[in-house]
Amino acid sequence: MAARFSRFRFATAAAGCFAGGVLFASGMDWTKISWAQSTTGNRPAVALRGPANIDGVGSFADIAERVTPGVVAVNTTRSVRPRATPRGRVPQGMEDFLEQFGGPQPRQQRGEGSGFVMSADGYIVTNNHVVADADQVSITLSDGRVFKAKVVGTDSTTDVAVVKIDARGLPTLTIGNDETTRIGEWVLAVGNPLGLDFTVTAGIISAKGRGQEINLPNSGNFTISDFIQTDAAINPGNSGGPLINMRGEVIGLNSAIASQTGFYSGYGFAIPITLVKNVTDALIKEGRVRLPVMGVSVTRVEPEDAGINGLSRVAGVKVLGFNPADGGPAKEAGIEVGDVIITVDGKPVERVSSLQRIVRQRRVGDRIPVELMR
Template sequence: FADVVDRVNPAVVAVGTGRRERATAPSPRGIPPEFRDFFRFSPEPRYREGSGSGFIVSRDGYILTNNHVVADADQVTVRLLDNRVFTARVVGRDPNTDVAVIKIDAANLPTIVFGNSDQVRIGDWVLAVGNPLGFTFTVTAGIISAKGRRLDGLVDENARYAIQDFIQTDAAINPGNSGGPLVNLNGEVIGINSAIASPTGTYAGYGFAIPINLARHAMDDLIATGRVTRAILGIQIREISPEDAEYVGLRDIRGVVVNEFPSGSPARAAGLQPGDVIVSLNDTLVDHVAQLQQMVGFKRPGESVRVTVVRKEGDRAGVRRSFDVRLIAAADDDTSLARGNDARDSAKAGEMEGRLGVRVEPIPADVAHRARLSDDQRGVVVTDVEEGGPAWGRLVTPDRGGPDVVLAVNSTRVRTPEEFQRAVRVVPRGAVVQLRVLNLNGESYQTRIVRVRSR
C-alpha cells in the first residue's frame, strides 16, 4: 500500500469552505411596543465553515470534488500536501451526479491517474484518501463491497436527472473524506468518496463512492462549458420486480420498467409504451436503472440509440421489440435526469377488494377540480391498503405519500370502483396484474406502472 500512497497523496487536496449566513434578529424584549421603532436590531451575519477533500486532475490546477462540498460556498480554499494554500473558484457543479470542479491558479502540479470504474470487481482492494474529521491526508484500506448501490438523499433532491450508481466500500470514510479519491492498487482513481451509511454520522463500515467514469464525463463538460449537457430518452423508469418479469414473459429478473413519458418524449414517439421492460441499449444488456442512466448519460443529444424492450401484447407475453430513439438534451435543472365469487371478490365501492387487498373510492368532483385533473387523470383513489396484502408497499394512501389514483387495470381503463373491481375479477388467481397509477402528492403528478400478484 505504501507505494500506492506515495504516488497518490501529492495529488490529493484539503478543501475548506466558508459561507455567510444571516442570523435571526434578537427579539426586543423589555421594550414597550410603542418604542420599538426607535431601535434597530440588525442581525449579525454568521460565518459557517466546512471541509472536504478533492484531487488534482490537471497540472494547471483543475480539481475534482463533490458538489455538496462546495455548494453555496462564498469562499473556497485548497491546501496541498506541501502546505501551500490557494483560493479556489468554482468552475461548475452538477447536482445530478454530486460532482464539482474547482480551479486554483498554479502550475506544474502533481495529478492523479484515472482508472476505469467499469472494470472494478467486488472484492478488489482499494484505498480511500482524504481529510476525515480534520485529520488531513489520511489513508484507509478496504475492499469493494458492492456496485450499483442507490443512496437516496445524497444527490440534490431537486435534481430531476439524478444518476445513482455508487461503489460501496468498507474502507473507512468519515465526514471530511467527501470529494477525495478511492484508488486501486495501481494508484488509479476509480471513484470519488461521497457518503457513508451510519446511525451515528461517522464510519460504521459502509462507504460510497461515485464511479470515476461517470464523474469524469461530468467533469469534462464542467471544464469545457461550466455545466453538464445530459442526453435523455424522455422516460420515467424504475427497477424491475419479479411480477414485472412474469407479466411480460421474461425468464430473468433483469431490465428497467418504463413508467411514463414526459411531454415531447422521443422514446414515446419512437414506439415505447408504459410497462415496457427495457432489456438492452445498442445490444448491451441492461440490468438496472443506474446502468441505463449511465449508458444514456455518456451519449450526446442528437445521437440515436437502439432500445430493445420486452412487452405483453394482448394475451401474448414475451414480445420483443426494438426502436431507434434520437436522444434529446435534458432540460436545465440548475446544473450550474388479484378468486371466483366468494365474499372477498364481491367488494362494493368503499369496501376492501380481496384479490389485491385495496379499498378504492371515486375521486370527489371538488377534489378533481382543485387538483385540475384532466379526464385522462381521473380514476379511483386508493383509500386503504391491507397490511401485508398483495398491494402493500406498492400502492399508497393519502397518509403514506399518496394519494394514488388507479387509472387502468391491465389494458382496461377504470374510472369507478365498480369498473376497477370488474377488471380485477377477471384476472386469474396467482396471476400478475398491471396497474397504471397516478400519484397526486406534490406539485407535479407522477404516473407509474405497478405490477401486483393477485391472490
C-alpha cells in the same frame, strides 16, 4: 384466452439538454444516508492482510506514498443569516428597537472536504456539496501550501465540481477505469476526515451500481444514481477525495456514507470516475454539463413484473412515466408506461444504474435502439 407477449424494438433519441440522468424511483429508505463532507473456542484465527506487490501492483504503503501528494484539503466559508426572532419572543416593547439594527447579522459557517488534482496547472475536482454556495474556497496541498480557489463549475445532479488555483507543476493522479473493476478488489480512500488531513483508509469494493437503495440528501428526479460501494472508512471530510485501486489509479470520487449516526458504519459510496471525467471535462470546456437522457422515469423490475412480461429472470427496468410528461424522446419513440426495458444500444439493462451508464456514454442527439417487453 392465453395472453400473448410480444417483443418490440424502438429507436429513441437521447436528446435534450442535460438535467441529470435517466429518472429513477426512490428505493427503500433502509438507513440514513449523509454526505461524507466535514472468535471464541479453539477455532483457528486467520490474519487478513492486504496484497503486496502482486503482478506488479504496489503495496498499500507504496500507493499511499505515490497518490497522497495529489490529494488536497478543501476549506470553505459561507455566510449564513440566522432566522429572525419572531415578534413576541423578545421583551415587550423591544421589537422596534432591535429591528432598527437590521435584525440578526450573518455569521460565517466553515466547511471541510477533500479533492484531488486533475491537471498540473491547477484544476481540482471535488464534490458539488463541498463548495456549493461557498463565499470563499481555499485549497491546502499536501506540502502545506494554501491557495485561494475559484469555482470553475458545479453540477448538483452528479455532485461534481471543479475549482481552479493559480499554480503550476502540481502532482496529478492517474485516472482509471471503474467499468473494469470487480467487486472484492482492494481500494484506498484518501482525504481529510474529521479534520485529520491526508488520511488513508483501506477496504474493498463492496458493490457496484448502487442507486435506488440509497437516498441522498437533496437528491431529485434527475440525480445520477450509479455508485461504487466500499467498506473503506469514509467520514465527514472525505467528500471529494479519490477512491484508488491497487494500481494507484482513481476509480471513484468519494461522496456519501450510509450511517445512523452520520459517521462511518461500514458503507461508503463513490461516484464512478468515468462519469466524473465526463462532467469535469464539460465544466472546464463549456462551464456547464449536457449529458444525454431518454426522458423516462423508471424503477427496478420485481419478480411479478418479470412473470407478467414473460422474462426468464428478474432483470431490466420498468417505465413509470416520462419527463416531460407530455413528450420527450422515449414517448415520441412509442415507449409506453408499463414497458420493461431489457436492452439499450445492444447492451443488457440489469438495473436502473446500468441504464444510466449506457445512456450517458452517448451524445445528446444520438439515436439508440431500445428493446423492451410489453
